Amino acid sequence: LLYLPFELSYEDWSADFEVARLNDVHQWDDDDDGTIDRTELEVVKMKSGTTEANMPYLIRANEAGEKTLTVTNATLHRAEETSIDCSSVGTLFTFIGTYTGIDGSTMLTKGYYAMGDGALVQAESSESNLSSYRWYLSVTDRYGTPKNIGEVKVAVFGFDDDYTDGVEEIENRMEENENAIYDISGRRVVNPHCGVYIKNGKKYLIK
Numbered sequence: 001l002l003y004l005p006f007e008l009s010y011e012d013w014s015a016d017f018e019v020a021r022l023n024d025v026h027q028w029d030d031d032d033d034g035t036i037d038r039t040e041l042e043v044v045k046m047k048s049g050t051t052e053a054n055m056p057y058l059i060r061a062n063e064a065g066e067k068t069l070t071v072t073n074a075t076l077h078r079a080e081e082t083s084i085d086c087s088s089v090g091t092l093f094t095f096i097g098t099y100t101g102i103d104g105s106t107m108l109t110k111g112y113y114a115m116g117d118g119a120l121v122q123a124e125s126s127e128s129n130l131s132s133y134r135w136y137l138s139v140t141d142r143y144g145t146p147k148n149i150g151e152v153k154v155a156v157f158g159f160d161d162d163y164t165d166g167v168e169e170i171e172n173r174m175e176e177n178e179n180a181i182y183d184i185s186g187r188r189v190v191n192p193h194c195g196v197y198i199k200n201g202k203k204y205l206i207k
Contacts, residue, residue: 001115001134002059003097006074008051013059016067020045020058020156025086025093027149040155041120041137053077056084056095056135058115058154091147094138102130111146113137120152 002019013019020043030037043058051057054077061067083096102112107123107130114120114128114136130136139147181192181199192206 001136002051002057003055003099003133003135004051004053005079005099006053006071006076008069008071008074010046010048010050012071013069016062017069018045018060018062019051021051022056022058022084022086022095023157025088025152026155027088027091036149038153039149039151040153042155042157044157054080054082054097056097058156090141091149092138092140092142094140095135096138097135098130099132101132101134102136104128104130107136110138111148113139113152119154122148 008019022041023044024042026040026042027036028038029035046057059069079099081097081099083094085092085094087093104123104126106112107114107128108126111122112130113122114130114134120137137152139149139152141147
């Protein structure tokens with residue numbers, strides 16, 4: 001899962017990572033009994049161009065092991081926890097980004113989905129915290145009541161044929177930007193004075 005307040009260019013990630021944009025959600029009644037049996041999130045591998053700031057993406061490393069994503073000449077935008085939706089007649093799928101993370105109790109009680117074992121799954125306990133710079137999925141009916149639809153498989157278009165079971169979550173490490181301070185307009189600040197500032201996705205007030 002990837003959610004950032006700046007763009008990434010293909011050259012930034014292509015050497016070590018693959019990035020996919022969210023495209024659509026599909027559901028099927030496989031046994032023709034009138035009940036939805038299978039839900040898939042369709043994503044498309046990006047083979048050029050740039051990502052958008054404050055938009056959800058999936059990312060995976062080309063090889064196993066810890067990887068670092070290094071970004072140069074990034075333009076920081078205001079960190080906004082925006083959402084996009086993809087709806088059927090009876091179900092609302094909302095993808096929501098977070099810069100502060102979501103505690104496990106909220107993930108559990110709200111029935112939110114996050115990535116686990118190659119699929120989007122609901123939290124199993126109050127210990128299922130979601131880290132910052134991620135996004136999560138809210139699945140509700142048209143009246144806002146959470147729905148449990150089982151796991152949501154990830155169908156990836158454009159990845160190699162030997163990778164068909166979803167996109168693995170990796171740890172995003174932005175070492176150069178870690179502990180950096182920004183004002184609410186997204187500009188980096190070296191010596192902050194009075195005002196509201198953002199550090200590691202959290203807002204701070206300096207009086």
